[in-house]
Amino acid sequence: xxxxxxxxxxxxxxxxxxxxxxxxxxxxxxxxxxxxxxxxxxxxxxxxxxxxxxxxxxxxxxxxxxxxxxxxxxxxxxxxxxxxxxxxxxxxxxxxxxxxxxxxxxxxxxxxxxxxxxxxxxxxxxxxxxxxxxxxxxxxxxxxxxxxxxxxxxxxxxxxxxxxxxxxxxxxxxxxxxxxxxxxxxxxxxxxxxxxxxxxxxxxxxxxxxxxxxxxxxxxxxxxxxxxxxxxxxxxxxxxxxxxxxxxxxxxxxxxxxxxxxxxxxxxxxxxxxx
Numbered sequence: 001x002x003x004x005x006x007x008x009x010x011x012x013x014x015x016x017x018x019x020x021x022x023x024x025x026x027x028x029x030x031x032x033x034x035x036x037x038x039x040x041x042x043x044x045x046x047x048x049x050x051x052x053x054x055x056x057x058x059x060x061x062x063x064x065x066x067x068x069x070x071x072x073x074x075x076x077x078x079x080x081x082x083x084x085x086x087x088x089x090x091x092x093x094x095x096x097x098x099x100x101x102x103x104x105x106x107x108x109x110x111x112x113x114x115x116x117x118x119x120x121x122x123x124x125x126x127x128x129x130x131x132x133x134x135x136x137x138x139x140x141x142x143x144x145x146x147x148x149x150x151x152x153x154x155x156x157x158x159x160x161x162x163x164x165x166x167x168x169x170x171x172x173x174x175x176x177x178x179x180x181x182x183x184x185x186x187x188x189x190x191x192x193x194x195x196x197x198x199x200x201x202x203x204x205x206x207x208x209x210x211x212x213x214x215x216x217x218x219x220x221x222x223x224x225x226x227x228x229x230x231x232x233x234x235x236x237x238x239x240x241x242x243x244x245x246x247x248x249x250x251x252x253x254x255x256x257x258x259x260x261x262x263x264x265x266x267x268x269x270x271x272x273x274x275x
Contacts, residue, residue, distance in 0.1 A: 025084075053124075074250060092202045
C-alpha cells in the first residue's frame with residue numbers, strides 16, 4: 001500500500017477573506033507496513049493561477065516555508081515520501097503587499113519565503129516556520145490584517161476591487177461562460193492594457209491565460225459527467241475542437257488520452273520539490 005494524504009479544507013476566517021482564497025491542511029498518512037515509502041505513484045500537477053504560501057514538514061522533520069507561484073502548464077511527476085503541510089492560497093492582488101514582489105515574478109517558481117526580498121517576507125517566514133496546522137492559520141489571522149492594511153487605502157482598494165471583479169467575470173467557477181477580455185475591460189471602465197497590468201501584478205498571468213487555465217480546470221472537474229460537445233459549449237469554447245486544442249496545449253495531451261490514463265491530481269504536499 002502507498003502513502004496517501006488527508007487534506008481537510010479549512011473555512012477561511014472572515015478576517016482573512018479580503019486576502020486569502022483558501023486554506024488546506026495536508027497530513028501524510030503511511031499506508032505501508034514498513035513505512036519505507038518504497039512504492040511510488042505518478043501524479044499530475046495541473047495548471048493553477050494561484051500563488052500559495054506553504055508551510056511544510058518532511059518525513060525527517062525538516063521544515064520549509066515556501067512560496068509557490070502560478071503554474072501555466074501541467075507537469076507530471078512520480079511521488080516521493082510525503083510531508084505534512086499547510087497551504088494558503090493568496091487572493092488576487094495579495095502577492096505584492098504580503099510578499100514584496102509582483103505575482104508575475106513568481107510564475108513557475110517554488111522559492112523559500114525567507115529568500116524573497118523585503119523584511120516583511122523574511123519576518124513572516126520566521127513566524128510561520130515552527131508552526132503546524134491550525135496554529136499557522138491562527139498566526140496568519142493575527143498578523144495579516146495589520147500588515148496588509150497599508151495597501152487598503154483608496155487607490156489600493158480600488159485596484160483590488162477591479163481585479164477581483166475581473167477574476168470573477170473570467171472564472172468558470174461562477175456557473176457562467178467567462179467574459180471576453182475586451183468586453184470585460186469596457187465594462188470595468190479600464191483599458192485592455194490596464195487590465196493586463198493589473199493581472200500581471202496581482203495574479204501573474206494575462207487575463208486571457210487566466211481564462212484558459214480556468215476553462216481547462218473546469219474540463220478536468222466535469223469530464224465524464226457530460227458529453228464533450230456540451231462541456232465545450234458550457235465552458236466557453238467555440239466548439240469541441242477548440243477545447244481539445246486548448247486542453248492539449250496546457251495539459252500536454254488531448255482530453256480523451258488524459259482521461260483514459262488519468263493520473264491523480266497532486267495534493268499540496270506532493271506538488272512541491274525541495275528547493
